[in-house]
Each structure stands twice: as C-alpha cells, then as structure tokens.
Amino acid sequence: MADLTALKEKRLNYVKAQAERIAEYMVRKGLTTDTEATCGSSNWDVELHNAMPDIARELDAMGIRTTSKVNFGVTDWTFTVK
Numbered sequence: 515m516a517d518l519t520a521l522k523e524k525r526l527n528y529v530k531a532q533a534e535r536i537a538e539y540m541v542r543k544g545l546t547t548d549t550e551a552t553c554g555s556s557n558w559d560v561e562l563h564n565a566m567p568d569i570a571r572e573l574d575a576m577g578i579r580t581t582s583k584v585n586f587g588v589t590d591w592t593f594t595v596k
Contacts, residue, residue, distance in 0.1 A: 533572035
C-alpha cells in the first residue's frame with residue numbers, strides 16, 4: 515500500500531492556509547460576513563472546491579461559521595463570525 519502521509523500533510527497545510535486566508539481577509543476588511551463561490555469545473559479552483567468542507571471545519575474552530583448553498587452547479591460559501 516502507498517504511503518499517503520505526504521499527501522495528507524499537503525492537504526492539511528492547504529486547508530489551514532486557505533482558512534487563514536479567509537479569516538485574514540475578513541479581519542483586514544472589517545467584515546463579519548463574507549461569501550466565496552467555488553465550483554468543480556476545470557476553469558475554477560477545483561482544489562479549493564474539494565477542500566471547502568475541511569476548510570469550513572477549520573474556520574469553525576477559529577470562530578467563523580460556514581454555510582453553503584448550490585446554485586446552478588456553483589457552491590456559494592458564506593462565512594459569518596460567531
């Protein structure tokens with residue numbers, strides 16, 4: 515069986531970096547709510563789209579609640595400071 519440790523570590527680092535990016539943006543702009551759209555299509559950031567459930571859990575631990583809804587194949591993620 516393949517050693518997946520490096521892939522897991524890369525994914526964890528990506529998730530943490532994206533959660534920090536979102537939180538820092540909200541702080542810098544003074545926002546209590548923000549929205550970001552993702553999609554699984556090739557012309558979108560597919561890695562971000564696939565990682566968003568994990569990023570949402572990371573943001574929750576930081577005190578930012580995340581909700582989502584899908585419109586025409588695009589997922590709108592809403593971040594709200596608790």
